[in-house]
Amino acid sequence: MDPDDEAARRDLFGQHLPHVAVEPAFPPAHTRHAAPRGHSFGDDPTASSPALRHEPARCATFPQRHGEPAAHAPAASYAAWALSEYGGGAGGGALPEFIGVGGGEGIFRVPLRAATHPARPPPLEVRPHPLRETQVGAFLRTLACDARGRQLWAGAESGVRVWALGEVFSAWPGAGPRRRGDEESAPFRESVPAPPALCAAVDGANRIVWTGHRDGRIRAWRMDLAAPAGDRAGSAPMFMEALSWQAHARTPVLAIVVTSYGEIWSGSEGGIIKAWPWGAIAKSLTFTSGEKHMASLLVEKAYIDLRNNATVGNVCSLPAADVKHMLADHCRAKVWSVTSTAFALWDARTRDLLKVFGIDGQVDLARLEAPVMPEKFIEEEIKVKPTKKEKPQGSFTFFQKSRNALMGAADAVRRVATKGTFVEDNRRTEAVAHAMNGTIWSGCTDGSIIVWDGNGNRLQELQHHSSSVQCIKALGERVWVGYASGIIQVMDVEGNLLAGWTAHSCPVINMAIGDSYIFSLAHHGGIRGWPLSSPSPLDDILRYELASRELSYTRLENLKILVGTWNVAQGKASPEALRSWLGGAFYDIGLVVVGLQEVEMGAGVLAMAAAKESVGLEGSANGQWWIDNIGKTLDEGISFHRVGSRQLAGLLIAAWARNDLKPHVGDVDAAAVPCGFGRAIGNKGGVGLRIRVFDRRICFVNNHFAAHQENVSRRNADFDHIYRTMTFNKPHGSTASTTSVQLHKTVSANENQADDDRPELAEADMVVFLGDFNYRLDGITYDEARDMVSQRSFDWLRERDQLRAEMKAGNVFQGMREGPIRFPPTYKFQRHLLGLSGYDSGEKKRIPAWCDRILYRDSRPVSIAECSLECPIVAAITAYEACMDVTDSDHKPVRCTFSADIARVDELIRRQEFGKIIQSNEKVCSLLQELHxxxxxxxxxxxxxxxxxxxxxxxxxxxxxxxxxxxxxxxxxxxxxxxxxxxxxxxxxxxxxxxxxxxxxxxxxxxxxxxxxxxxxxxxxxxxxxxxxxxxxxxxxxxxxxxxxxxxxxxxxxxxxxxxxxxxxxxxxxxxxxxxxxxxxxxxxxxxxxxxxxxxxxxxxxxxxxxxxxxxxxxxxxxxxxxxx
Missing domain, CATH: 2.60.40.10 (Immunoglobulins)
Known part of the structure; x- marks a missing residue:
């Protein structure tokens, strides 16, 4: 949940969820009650009770509902139900769980979810959020709409596509879409492959859409398509362009506009602007398909170079910067061309340049000519320079030298992280639009909006949000502004804020108006339509009606997850050890996540890792060895595929998904938080992966906390620091991989957030913490611990466990759950020795302890909550064990298997229900008549x-x-x-x-x-x-x-x-x-x-x-x- 969503939630509900204390494994039967219904602020809100379910082949069968047993059921059945319901809650075989105190408070409460978002209008999901991995080479980057023709056009990296708005409530006929990732999209038609489309303009009179492309060509697409989006055989045939020509020889077409007099103007890099008279274009459109080459030549020769026309005596007042935007002011028959820092005003009729001015409204040609340089996040490099020999002042020990190297690397990481986080970028113009009252609105990277009159004079500057403005649209007396934070705000033409809501979980990169909706395009490629009337009473009615039909579009899935942790002590495991640890993944496991600690250590290794992090690099040869060999153990490429990995010095986390889960697993983001040496070095810390599974976000965090018996408070602080500051990267779509995503991210080095700022981990539907937490046993000697282990008196040992004591006190892992510890302590052992004799018998004789643990938190505000769209993930631990026969390290590997019920939305069914409400609900129809x-x-x-x-x-x-x-x-x-x-x-x-x-x-x-x-x-x-x-x-x-x-x-x-x-x-x-x-x-x-x-x-x-x-x-x-x- 974004911070803006959380603020909206607080405004709506005004209070926190109830406090969750430690719960017994077998509560009395009369304490069971109905699960409270929460509300969602996630990117893809969903609905309530489990009605229909889809069971992939890999999934095990589980009960239809988590309900009470029948009244005539025997006592044994009732006890089995209580164990499942209160022990884990995801079906039979669940183990009882220990729950930490404090889970219902502040940043540790579970995120709120619901069928419909309570703080925004219910959207029309034209194209639900696709997985990033499915969009490589096909991301959508621009949007245009023809209101009269009822068509929505999108420019993609692979061409263009068009939705007929009259078909958005229909299902895909036949075989469905060609491309993976569009299964839940409304039916659309796609063009033949073409270079990336960067901009678009609509000619409603001649029924043509003009697009500018990265290869420098302008293409014309006829809006009157012969076939619908699909037929009985599947998708409709791809359509071809009606005309194309080379508008710019070696540079892309960055902006395109149709002027008040019908000419097409295009802008490119270096400040180049060209005008294309309609006469030549009209004649070219009459040529036959066999004469396309002649048609292109006719248009190419007819252009007018407006930059040359504005050059007098080799002096041009236009800045030589890329033309990012072009706007036709139909009110006064003018054209605005916009770079990042300057505006040029043209007469659309005579093509004369009228004025050039900057963001401040002043004409400063010397400043405007200066090129815009990208911000450099890294200003210093770590260099090793030879120094003169100086008289030694004393002998430096190896440890002193190592400490100096580590502290130097840590200081470099802190400086880089600080610069990347806090240095303010130059103020740039990112969007421009024409309001119906004749004013021109421009949006800047700092969130400010500047309002101009038609002559380029500044009227006012306003700001309602700090995030960068990405797009602006206007209709009537309203103006819509889309931000990089995913928020859309509605204002009147005077600049007064009317409403705002979180439209997407990532930047809103473009908007278009048509069919009484404003459509927003998110950076991830999702498209939503928002009623132009919002905010209005219509929103409440639609929200209520959709929520009342949630049973019809709710789908339940079951996912088996295997999580393993192992401190490998800089060693390498044998194939037998890996099979003993992870061999069970060959059966019904769908997702495998492995966390390793101490993959490599040493001052030189840590300093090199810190230096790599400072320039955005990570990973090592040792880390890759582990990833490759674990992949072999899992039969990677045949049964599983790797979805992501992240390494920070000695910490490594990697994830694999079963192949039949591939359509449902993706959007993998990574993060790393160092905790060692002033929270800058990765000898201690955490690395995490955030994975989207069945439209739900699951986070896995591999940790290594502070060592030594007495450092309990430091371990608690390490957890708190990681939980609050872990920030997952969101890589650009063009760099994503279709199979395995190797993600790079500079470390998080921000200060702790306040409780009111929801960390990213707090907004996940499920969080799993694993690793070497280093919590020890108190009040016991080495010999006593060995005796208790030999007698398998684990209950007596657990009473002295530091972690359980801290969780009971609400000091760490607040609200998180752990399975029953029925295995011996996993630390510390001598390598290659089995049994009790393997425990450390050296000089230090470290007391055996359960250092290696796996804990989790799902979506349940209370243990009795059922899986629904209000509680989208209900998990249970089905196994929690250590591999005591593995002797390759001084720690034993630990594994935990989960059975997770996941509730998701069938987007097609919900879109159809949305259409039924719009078309047949009497209240909605009556209100629409008033609003229209x-x-x-x-x-x-x-x-x-x-x-x-x-x-x-x-x-x-x-x-x-x-x-x-x-x-x-x-x-x-x-x-x-x-x-x-x-x-x-x-x-x-x-x-x-x-x-x-x-x-x-x-x-x-x-x-x-x-x-x-x-x-x-x-x-x-x-x-x-x-x-x-x-x-x-x-x-x-x-x-x-x-x-x-x-x-x-x-x-x-x-x-x-x-x-x-x-x-x-x-x-x-x-x-x-x-x-x-x-x-x-x-x-x-x-x-x-x-x-x-x-x-x-x-x-x-x-x-x-x-x-x-x-x-x-x-x-x-x-x-x-x-x-x-």
Whole structure:
């Protein structure tokens, strides 16, 4: 659970779970009661009671429910039930468990889980979180949506894919998706393989999606696909691009935008910006598939290099930095190009550069020209330099030299960790968007948001979150902001915060609006749709209805886990020893996790390990030997596959999963926390793996705590430090491996967190601690301990166990569970000696002790909780034993097997239930009708005649007294009136852009309740060398008798849905007797045009030849999530 989730949980519930004390193994029968129902704040919340289950071939059968036995059951059956229920809780064969005090308090309480997240709107799971390992080479990186066409497009590393929003509640037909990891996704169609798509733009008029790719090409994809996402035979055939051309020779297309006049502009590295006129593109789209090469050449030759146009006398005011974003300001017909630290403002009609300025709003060309250098986390290196011989001041012992080497390495690790954690990165622009009130919003890496007017003047700076802004979207009077923390915030156009919630467990890298949802794309590739109306009463109804149907989409799995720990004392084991320790994994075990201590030791080894950690490296030859030989013992490659490993000096942890579990195991993250020598060296400490199994997170932590009899408090402190500070890395998808993930992470060196900050281990559904904890026996001599061992008086010895005493006192391993210790102490032995004679008989005669232990915590707030979506993992120890016949070390290897019931969500069934609620629930349908109401508006005319370059004022009035009305003016098409009075066919404009001779300002706006917005419609003598009409070049100013006509659509929407009401206006320009085209005077880059925006309740002088308000030519365009009548 992220800290923001935990804060939301505290706000909702305001109290902690009850205190959990030590529980007996056999409580009286009358104490059993119903399990309390918790709530979830995990990335993938899930539901409640066990209804349906899937049993993989590897899994053993277990009871249908953990319920009470029948009333007529014999006493023996009741006792067996009590042993299972209170001993472990995951079916027959469970052992009684010892439970530490303090598990229900603070950071040691179990994470809350539920069928639906109580602190966020219920999302539409278009594509549930896929396992990272399944997405290598296919990660999604951009998102675009066509609201009218009901399609959601995503750019991937392998091409593009498209979801038909009308099919999101359907199942995959036939064989399902081709790619592993998309089994639970809504049906989609995929393009032929293509280089990674980095950016996208939608042309709704011509039904085309434009994508920019890493190979420097721009590709066009037709939205009218011939087949649905699947057919009876399985997935539908892949579709091909309609057009592609080399936009940038050796650099990727980083940004793409369609301007107000239909041109395509693209940005690349080095500040290169190119414009592609629509005429050449339109002609190329008419070529046949056999003429694609000619079509590409036609477009490639038609480009305009805008950077060259802005260069005067070899001096260019544009920064030579990568163009990260491009934005079309349709309100004022401008284009914004954005680098990390600078903005450039362009006239979309003339392509003139108007202004260049920085994040602070000031024009500082010298600063803007400076290249942006990446932050360097490591500024110092550990170097060994020869020094002059100096007169010795005294003899240094070997131990003193070793200590100096270790302390030097520890200091380097601390410095690197501190720099990597606390050095603030330069402030950079990460996102930009256009709000409906005409302002431009930009988001920065420090979480701040800057609001600009259309001329590039700073209006305000606001900040509601400290995480980096990743994306911004706007509709109506609302603005949505996605952060690197996974949070989405909703604001109004004035910047006031309306709501926020944790949308994903990783950064929200892109968003798109369509079908009355805002869709968010997470870094891991998951896509969720959030109602535009959120926050609203609809959220509570959907949450309640989904939770009430949790039985229908709950699935139960059973997983057998083998966990082993061994302090190998720098030795290497024989194959026989490994088989004795781990040989049982060949039967019904699904997951094997092994932790080793003292794989290698010594001052030189520890110093080298610390130096490797400081530069992000880890692992050693000895560690690899152990991984390889354990893999051979497990029959790796045939029965098991390795999923991850992590080494820190002498500590090593590795995990293997059975092959038939591969579709359900992944997202392996690693972590390391040193505890030795000022918490910087790995002779003591912990290494961990976090593994996602059946959509649940299980953490395994291998530990080696402080040694010596008297250091109990230090051992307790080691556990506390590891538990609080262990932070798992989240590697980028492009570096993940499909089989085994060797993970690298610099060590965690932060100070202890406060209790209110939930550590990552606290948010796992199950945590297993294993290792050499070094807890000893108190109040007993060596001879007494040997006598008790020979008599197998383990109960008497356990009463003197330091760990059990500390757990009873609530000082360590709070709330964690351990199986019954029915084996002799595992430390200390002489190598290669069996039986009691193997215990240390040397000079020190160390007292035998149970140093090597395995403890765990699952999802149960109390022992009687049943496995459900509120309590997603209920585990039980089925075996806990030491391999006393292994003599390869001074410690005996210990193993523990778990039987874990895991509750998960069937995402397809839940998505279908979501659709049923949206479409058939009366309360939801009634509320959607209210939320989807579009404000009543009227326009002053539906016919405009332009003459003599006069401005004609179009007035749009919002008759609604309660809601603001958002409008957008588009051009549906252009025609030419011929000499005989007839008109040519209406030609669609690209992306509903205006022809170059027409200016409409503002074309986008927000109208207050009861007020009127005035829009200036103007004809401009804009001469170009050529114009394409019906695909034929025309010198249009030479045709004396041609009048131009366009059809404008005024689309009016609210703020909580994409439902639209459209008013249509015919605009005719009567062409006078043509003259030769005058010379074009370029504008100064410092003169920004004024905005023709005004809003008034009083009607002013009207240049229209037809007055009076009229509601002419209006039509209602419904969004695509409308309820049935």
């Amino acid at each position: 109401i579009v404000p009543d508006t009227i326009i002053s005319t539906n016919n405009i005649i332009l003459e003599n370059q006069d401005d004609v004022i179009l007035r749009i009035t919002n008759n609604c007294e309660t809601s603001k009305a958002a409008f957008e003016i588009l051009c549906e098409g252009q025609s030419i009136r011929k000499q005989d009075g007839t008109k040519s066919e209406l030609l669609l404009r690209p992306s509903f852009g205006f022809p170059l001779w027409l200016e409409v300002q503002p074309s986008v706006g927000l109208i207050e309740p009861g007020e009127t917005m005035e829009v200036a419609v103007h004809h401009e003598d804009f001469f170009t060398e050529e114009e394409f009409v019906d695909g034929v070049q025309q010198n249009w100013w030479c045709e004396a008798t041609r009048d131009m006509e366009v059809v404008l659509s005024v689309n009016v929407t609210g703020s909580t849905s994409t439902k639209t009401i459209t008013h249509r206006i015919n605009v005719r320009h009567c062409c006078p007797v043509p003259t030769a085209p005058p010379p074009v005077n370029p504008r100064s880059i410092t003169d920004a045009p004024s905005d023709a925006v005004s809003s008034s309740k009083n009607n002013q002088s009207n240049h229209l030849q037809r007055s009076d308000f009229a509601n002419f030519g209006s039509s209602e365009v419904h969004d695509l999530c409308v309820m049935p009548k």
